[in-house]
Amino acid sequence: MQTQVLIIGAGVTGTGLARDLAMRGVTSIVVEKQDINAGASGGNHGLLHSGARYVVSDPSSALECSRENQILKQMAPHCIESTGGLFVAIPGDDEQYITGFAEACGRCRIPARPVDLKDALEMEPSLSPRIIAAFAVEDATIDPFKLSLDNMAYAQQHGARLLRHSCVVGVDSCNGCIQRVRVRDNLTGQISVIEAEVVVNAAGAWAGVVAALAGANIPMRYSKGTLLVTQQRLAQRVINRLRLAASGDILVPAGTVSILGTSSERVDSPDVIYPEIHEVDAMIDDGRTMVPALADTRYIRAYCGVRPLVAGSGQAQDDRAVSRGFVLIDHGEGPAPIANFISITGGKLTTYRLMAEKTADLVCAKLGVKAAGRTRTEPLANTTDARWTQPGLAPDMWLQKHDLKDILLCECEMVPQSVADDLVASIRRQGGRPSLKAIGLRSRIGKGPCQGTFCSLRLAAHLYNRGHLADPNGVEELRAFLRERWRGQQPLLWDTALAQAELLEAMHCGLFCLEIE
């Protein structure tokens, strides 16, 4: 296979870069070892920062966030809910920080309007009545799956290719230039070779691993962040704790649910990470002081991601204090140059567009392409590939259509057969093979209170009936889907969720024997 640019990693940066390049007439192949947004791009809060969170610790990141917040609200409104946000403090929080926060926002020209406490409680009744300070900011929420799927869909319509489940296993260089990249298809085991003029490492937390394959060194730090999804939406706005960043201090709405986060724990490797029970307990106990309902609400799912941090010279104790700005590395410079190799990592969801733009600028400089980036001014097209991740959309469409033949596969989130069929077609368009996990990733299936107990087999049976699955691996499909859901359930199993898990195991192990077969 040959292409102008090989992009390694299909997170927000990689897919955003593919679109940016496509808009400049540059073709690319995106290789992804798992699936779209499998890393930190999928394991985050879905928060479009106003910048206020970083004004004290990292003013330059704060400014970047503030600018990108405004641009994305214009360019990708269909991925964004402009909820607004509040920063609130409770008794015991550092009053100096509160004063410093207001000043720093002023210095950075990031809007932060003091809100009367009574008004704040009227705006967000779930807030603790004990709050001592409140500021309104321009936070919003953003759907990272929709964002990446839309970016990728545009790129593919303009000549880009996406290879999912394709892992870079080797890089052949000659005279300081990458000649070939060897990629293994994780499903078939087949190795293919890609020749590209420029190779971009957009592997997020895996950037160090990919760089090492090319003989380059990026000192990465892995900081795991865990988040919890509640069954109900507890607040209309993004609620931030007004203090130096810590666990359990941001509550972000997402459609019909809320997401509490984020812990920060150093891990040795980004590969095998789980949300842990002690993180869950710490976040709930912390978060309840700000929003008391967090103490007894039902949690549906926990998930985590690894922040891709590049270790700098500073010896910060807390990984949250490492600069959240991004790192763009031209490996063509330095003592052992690799002329056509670029790495982009660090940063955050809010600044993904800027990261992609700066990377594309560098790529184009290497290719001698003159075209300028247009993602700042040209809106992101709303494609159908991405629409089913939106909570509430499937039930709305299903109720509107009122087609009794379009049977619901997932009752919790009201996802009918037609959505599954739509997703199969979209996965095929992306050159992929439909699987339970891939459909789960692209829709709300399995994300409600039953956590896949019923919809897993209904979806499998449907895919077989339609001929979308036609091999003997249905049992393996079920196992993979249920295991994936379990990762998010396991730390949250008490009360009703535990009873639900018991039913799940009674059916899938007791009756179906999935654990022994």
Add this chain to the structure above:
Amino acid sequence: MGSNKLSCDLLIIGAGMAGNAAALFAVEHGIDTIQAGQTSEIGFASGLIDLLGVHPAAEGKVLHDPWQGIAQLRQDEPLHPYAKLSNEVIRAALEKILKFFGQNGYPYEAALEKNTLILTPTGTIKPTYAVPHTMAHGARALAAKTPCLLVDFKRLRGFSGRQIVLSLTARWPNLRTTRLRFPEQPEGELYPERMARAMESSEVRAQIIAAIKPHLGDARAVALPAVMGVYHTVQILKELQQGLGVPVFEIPTMLPAVTGLRLQEIFEQHLPAAGVRSLRQQRVLAAVRQGDGRWALTVGDETGAQQVIARAVVLCSGRFFGKGLHADRQGIRETIFNLPVVQPADRAAWHHKDLLHTGGHPINRAGLAVDQQFRPVDGHGRLIHANLFAAGSILAYQDWVRQKCGSGLAIASAYAAVEEVKRSFKFKV
């Protein structure tokens, strides 16, 4: 309500497999019995009577001979409830319950000395002990790899003939499938219960036979999802077999299934007829031991409650799904008597990170520790109440899901507990 006080010798709490079996065994002994509990729980039973399908569970070793497995289990896991039950007790208990099902129009088949293997809707094969007569031929056809036609129905969710056939390509090459319309059903999805009730009509059966016939070909058996009626399965199976000229059998469906509903209907109809006084759909809200040693229990629902005085109680309230146990972030408690619960030291040890971890989740072995008479004991093995017994899945030191021993353990422990109740009455009177 509230003013009338009921009194009985034995109150059975729970209407799952253990509670229903205990109620049956108690009235067969002539014990004056009241049963309280939500009957919907038996509706989630698979209808398969497992005895011991897997041991050691950590190796996922499927047992050909459950009795040999139980003997080994008693050695390997001396705290397992089966270690407190002799083979004679287990056999007697199973025999009684299967006889009860048979007498009430729903006979079971068991190979007695060995386990039976049956198909599941995921295309896997499950070991069990006794199967409803409607599934009996499936085990034989699977063993003999008989050329077989698997019929499924459009709009029935979670059951795909193609999925089962393709998953079994290597193991049952002569299995093939066809997908038919179920007669006279409204638009929208098909519910197994609705289909089963429709199958009670001979006209519907005739239409199904006529629809299947052209697809028979060389098939020497026909498989259907488990929807062959609720009440008259013997007649329905006979008619289908006569009409098609080959043996017919059912494959289980997702839970809650018709196979659980059939048991629910039998228990609901025939336990009261056998003499059980039933406070079904009601829960035990509180329990106090009176000065005379008898239990005073508040039984009711949102609309009201009444008091029941009982000389003894058998607790068959199930686990978390049945609400016999409840867990919060801090720990697990027993919900009615606040009995001590054997449990892992903290929540981090409740579950493995892998759903399908071969060791089984430690929380599944949490529950009530009991003495040889099936009476709950505390952490030092001391008896808590002489007239409080426990049976079924609430017992500690077992993992019925992984060991495939749910019904067998429920029925046998219920039998043993009731025997002890009877003995205790003799001593005291």
